[in-house]
Amino acid sequence: GAGVSQTPSNKVTEKGKYVELRCDPISGHTALYWYRQSLGQGPEFLIYFQGTGAADDSGLPNDRFFAVRPEGSVSTLKIQRTERGDxxxxxCASSPGTSGGSDTQYFGPGTRLTVL
Amino acid sequence: QKEVEQDPGPLSVPEGAIVSLNCTYSNSAFQYFMWYRQYSRKGPELLMYTYSSGNKEDGRFTAQVDKSSKYISLFIRDSQPSDSATYLCATLPGGTSYGKLTFGQGTILTVHP
Known part of the structure; x- marks a missing residue:
């Protein structure tokens, strides 16, 4: 069956540009998460959606980062004025949303963002 | 200090060896403990999931949690070259209504034939 998909798989951009990263969760999964994984580090939580609403965005590093999930399925992570540190x-990960924190999260392959 | 600490390795073992991977954590509120495996250029996939203290076994994999010492372990028996990957421990507080995971930095494991 189809897992979580993310596009693009790679994105190279210049400092100061705007980028959008897309996540297609597993069909029927109501919970969706974004994480960021820097080189040699574990993933760090960015934001959690339950349905269409961002229930916890405490991991977003600053106001250049924003995410939406308008119809409760596909989500887009948006980064303005990109910096090399981004x-x-x-x-992206999704889960059924039926068992709270103990739901298994299924991860996509990720988008590798490089800011020159 | 990070909430979850993990020795990044790298760790290199011969095929058939027993592998021990470990994490420590500082937050007493953590009640759920997971191990994820991540192959190169792939997303993490869940290997083991444990609630509170104790052992859990699944095939060649055994997860141990010792809450008194805040120590999490994953043992791999009869390791195979296909086990070569990065292993990430992750935790969740108890009573949480969603999965805001806190990860260790990952241990890179290579099993050579």
Whole structure:
């Protein structure tokens, strides 16, 4: 069956540009998460959606980062005025949303963002 | 200090060896403990999931949690070259209504034939 997909797989941009990263969760999963994984580090939580609403955005590093999930399925992570420090792999995960924190999260392959 | 600490390795072992991977954590509120495996250029995939203290076994994999010492372990028996990957421990507080995972930095494991 189809897992979580993310596009693009790689994105190279210049400092100061705007980027959008897309996540297609597993069909029927109501919970969606974004994480950021820097080189040699574990993933760090960015934001959690339950349905269409961002229930916890405490991990977003600053106001240049924003995410939406308008119809409760696909989500887009948006980064304005990119900086070299934003270079990382951005991971999306989804879960059924039926068992709270104990739900298994299924991760996508990530988008590798490089800011030159 | 990070809430979850993990020795990044790298760790290199011969095929058939027993592998021990470890994490420590500082937050007493953590009640759920997971191990993820991440192959190169792939997303993490869940290997083991444990609630509170104790052992859990699944095939060649055993997860141990010792809450008194805040120590998490993953043992891999009869390791195979296909086990070569980065292993990430992750935790969640108890009573949480969603999965805001806190990860260790990952241990890179290579199993050579």
């Amino acid at each position: 270079s990382a792999v951005y991971l």
